[in-house]
Amino acid sequence: MLNILRNIIQEVSSARNLDQALGLIVQRVKQALSVTVCSVYLVDEESGDLVLMASDGLLSTAVGEVRMRFDQGLVGLVAQRAEPINLDNAPEHPRYQYFSETGEEQFHAFLGVPIIHNRQLLGVLVLQQTDACRYGEDTVTFMITIAAQLAGAIAHARVIGDIGTLANQGHEGEQQLKGLPGAPGIGIGQAVVLDVETGIEEIPDRTIQDTEQENDRFLQAVVAVKQDIQRMVGNMADVLPAEELALFDAYIMMLDSDSLIGVISKHILSGNWAPGAVREVIMAHVQVFSGMDDPYLRERAEDVRDLGRRILKQLQQSQQQVMRYPKKTILVGEDISASMLAEVPARQLVGVVSRRGSRTSHTAILASALGVPAVLGVEDLPVAAMAELDVIVDGYSGFVYLNASRAVSREYRRLQKQEQLLSADLKEIRDLEAITTDGYHISLYANTGLLSDIKPSLDSGAEGVGLYRTEFPFMVRKQFPGEQEQYDIYRQVLSDFAPRPVTMRTLDIGGDKALPYFPIKEDNPFLGWRGIRITLDHPEIFLVQIRAMLRANAGLNNLQLLLPMISTLSELDEAIALIHRAYDELREEGNDICLPPIGAMVEVPSLVYQVDALVKRVDFISIGSNDLTQYLLAVDRNNPQVASLYDSLHPAVIQAVSRVVAAARQQRIPVSVCGEMAGDPVAALMLLGMGVTSLSMSASSLPRIKKVIREFSRRRSKSLLKKVMEMEAPQAIRQHLNAVLEKAGLGGLIRAGN
Numbered sequence: 165m166l167n168i169l170r171n172i173i174q175e176v177s178s179a180r181n182l183d184q185a186l187g188l189i190v191q192r193v194k195q196a197l198s199v200t201v202c203s204v205y206l207v208d209e210e211s212g213d214l215v216l217m218a219s220d221g222l223l224s225t226a227v228g229e230v231r232m233r234f235d236q237g238l239v240g241l242v243a244q245r246a247e248p249i250n251l252d253n254a255p256e257h258p259r260y261q262y263f264s265e266t267g268e269e270q271f272h273a274f275l276g277v278p279i280i281h282n283r284q285l286l287g288v289l290v291l292q293q294t295d296a297c298r299y300g301e302d303t304v305t306f307m308i309t310i311a312a313q314l315a316g317a318i319a320h321a322r323v324i325g326d327i328g329t330l331a332n333q334g335h336e337g338e339q340q341l342k343g344l345p346g347a348p349g350i351g352i353g354q355a356v357v358l359d360v361e362t363g364i365e366e367i368p369d370r371t372i373q374d375t376e377q378e379n380d381r382f383l384q385a386v387v388a389v390k391q392d393i394q395r396m397v398g399n400m401a402d403v404l405p406a407e408e409l410a411l412f413d414a415y416i417m418m419l420d421s422d423s424l425i426g427v428i429s430k431h432i433l434s435g436n437w438a439p440g441a442v443r444e445v446i447m448a449h450v451q452v453f454s455g456m457d458d459p460y461l462r463e464r465a466e467d468v469r470d471l472g473r474r475i476l477k478q479l480q481q482s483q484q485q486v487m488r489y490p491k492k493t494i495l496v497g498e499d500i501s502a503s504m505l506a507e508v509p510a511r512q513l514v515g516v517v518s519r520r521g522s523r524t525s526h527t528a529i530l531a532s533a534l535g536v537p538a539v540l541g542v543e544d545l546p547v548a549a550m551a552e553l554d555v556i557v558d559g560y561s562g563f564v565y566l567n568a569s570r571a572v573s574r575e576y577r578r579l580q581k582q583e584q585l586l587s588a589d590l591k592e593i594r595d596l597e598a599i600t601t602d603g604y605h606i607s608l609y610a611n612t613g614l615l616s617d618i619k620p621s622l623d624s625g626a627e628g629v630g631l632y633r634t635e636f637p638f639m640v641r642k643q644f645p646g647e648q649e650q651y652d653i654y655r656q657v658l659s660d661f662a663p664r665p666v667t668m669r670t671l672d673i674g675g676d677k678a679l680p681y682f683p684i685k686e687d688n689p690f691l692g693w694r695g696i697r698i699t700l701d702h703p704e705i706f707l708v709q710i711r712a713m714l715r716a717n718a719g720l721n722n723l724q725l726l727l728p729m730i731s732t733l734s735e736l737d738e739a740i741a742l743i744h745r746a747y748d749e750l751r752e753e754g755n756d757i758c759l760p761p762i763g764a765m766v767e768v769p770s771l772v773y774q775v776d777a778l779v780k781r782v783d784f785i786s787i788g789s790n791d792l793t794q795y796l797l798a799v800d801r802n803n804p805q806v807a808s809l810y811d812s813l814h815p816a817v818i819q820a821v822s823r824v825v826a827a828a829r830q831q832r833i834p835v836s837v838c839g840e841m842a843g844d845p846v847a848a849l850m851l852l853g854m855g856v857t858s859l860s861m862s863a864s865s866l867p868r869i870k871k872v873i874r875e876f877s878r879r880r881s882k883s884l885l886k887k888v889m890e891m892e893a894p895q896a897i898r899q900h901l902n903a904v905l906e907k908a909g910l911g912g913l914i915r916a917g918n
């Protein structure tokens with residue numbers, strides 16, 4: 165059963181459109197379970213009716229014709245109850261209704277299971293049988309499993325299907341998708357799907373003009389792959405037994421075969437670009453092999469796929485030099501990495517959309533740093549079908565529009581204009597102090613990590629850097645940077661901001677920040693080897709970094725050191741001891757340096773409970789609300805599936821932050837918040853009420869936060885905090901605070917428009 169299930173899911177997930185996907189489902193399920201009929205009914209989003217969308221067994225003329233409301237028939241009953249119904253003699257059931265278009269009178273046994281995605285009923289999957297027999301428990305559980313697995317694929321295929329139709333209609337019609345707001349702003353541009361790092365299934369189709377030239381490019385790639393394989397065979401001939409080497413012969417044979425290479429060429433010559441043609445033909449072969457009963461042959465599917473990957477890699481290498489970005493590029497992908505962002509010329513990047521990631525993932529943080537609107541975690545994003553489509557990214561609400569209608573485009577252009585006016589308005593307060601109407605000053609700092617975001621940070625009017633994430637320079641290199649290389653980077657940042665303070669955080673890799681040259685394989689990376697845990701285990705890496713920082717600070721003295729991911733006080737003690745050691749050694753070597761203030765990040769809940777001991781050991785505290793929220797609520801900050809549960813305005817987070825702020829204030833040491841919470845206008849209002857010393861955020865958020873602070877009094881923020889502390893639901897808290905901002909005429913800071 166498991167194999168059958170796996171095969172069906174694999175086939176469906178590589179279907180090119182919804183019709184094909186549904187056709188495959190009913191055929192394969194009917195075949196696998198030897199039933200008379202398998203059908204899928206889907207909810208029509210407009211009318212709310214259930215519509216027969218595919219059937220193997222009912223009259224084909226009934227597809228698209230048979231419709232029912234939820235209060236009609238047995239299929240309607242399954243939808244109404246959202247639970248399976250299993251009957252041996254359906255016509256005897258009081259809810260039975262005969263639909264003459266289907267020709268179903270001869271059927272007795274009936275099993276209907278709901279198809280549900282993200283709590284929403286998408287449709288009903290139905291089995292029918294001529295005999296009056298009851299389906300066994302095995303069949304019922306199989307159908308429930310398949311419906312659950314297929315729900316996501318159907319939701320996704322529905323979007324792809326729609327997009328396919330849109331494309332055929334010459335880009336008319338509109339598609340609205342919902343994801344998670346990643347970075348604020350509105351981006352209007354053209355989609356570029358970066359194929360590098362994309363799975364073979366995700367390669368889009370693309371029309372090309374010069375088919376002969378494209379076919380030559382493809383044939384050259386095939387030759388290169390062949391040479392690669394022959395070289396591998398040469399290297400392995402003495403090491404591998406003959407039967408293993410035979411696999412490579414099979415590869416070479418495939419590369420010579422007309423049924424594979426010849427067919428791909430045909431697709432290219434009829435107008436698809438080479439990667440799209442490779443995907444189409446390779447995936448068709450993969451499906452044939454995957455569907456075979458013989459396990460040996462089934463495994464060959466992986467070989468074909470591997471071969472496809474090799475050809476694509478060659479093609480991508482020849483493609484990369486000719487990658488052209490439109491003037492207004494919206495980068496689209498499964499996952500957008502730092503290096504992908506860096507590939508687009510900065511002025512041309514106007515938006516980012518990805519299927520994975522969320523508000524506090526590092527892609528979002530980078531996009532924010534660059535001031536580029538982003539929507540992440542768009543689960544139904546039809547990546548493969550999006551190349552060159554017109555896209556609107558609403559980084560406030562998380563909506564993404566593909567091929568937006570004229571009315572929507574016009575509206576968004578209007579909102580974009582208003583946004584530009586707002587930015588101009590905010591620029592006017594750039595050099596003014598972040599001070600409340602009753603005179604309370606709060607320092608606003610920028611979060612940085614890229615050398616390229618120093619200028620925006622300076623331009624934003626930041627009073628310094630509250631969080632310099634040192635891992636970014638590590639991420640974009642091929643090996644650990646040495647002491648001198650690090651010194652050069654840190655020196656530039658420190659001198660660009662001097663005399664303003666710069667808080668540099670020691671290396672915080674692990675979690676979702678991997679170094680290509682230092683791979684870490686773990687089941688639970690966010691609960692694993694991360695941040696200070698790695699650097700304490702590798703003092704050589706830690707000490708080199710500290711030495712580079714202390715030396716870079718010589719004569720400037722604006723450095724502050726920040727330690728990430730502390731969960732136990734002894735880690736802090738050890739790290740401080742190492743910092744002192746580096747300092748002593750540098751002094752002994754004759755460097756005229758001073759010991760900078762040392763702070764700890766509070767981002768693991770254990771420290772909230774040990775905060776009284778913590779504040780006695782450090783010179784300042786910085787609250788990492790991104791991780792603190794993730795760990796307090798047990799919600800992965802990058803997982804779109806649970807993103808609705810992730811909220812830094814959760815009462816537990818507000819209480820934890822407020823407790824830490826109170827302890828720091830009592831000890832009279834500065835306390836800052838440097839997670840995304842600090843750049844959220846409504847959360848900032850709460851933090852002001854608590855009495856944080858400073859807030860650190862992406863440069864693009866800074867003017868908005870300054871505006872909020874200058875429009876409110878500390879007294880008002882305290883009373884708002886008191887009221888919020890009595891509330892129990894994060895949504896209610898957000899609604900309440902949003903309303904407060906709207907009333908103060910500051911709605912434009914939290915949504916598109918003014």
Ligand code: PEP
Binds near residue numbers: 787
């Ligand atoms: C945080 O966790 O809030 C934080 C600022 O660190 P990072 O986002 O880099 O994990």
Ligand code: MG
Binds near residue numbers: 728767788790791
């Ligand atoms: Mg963190």
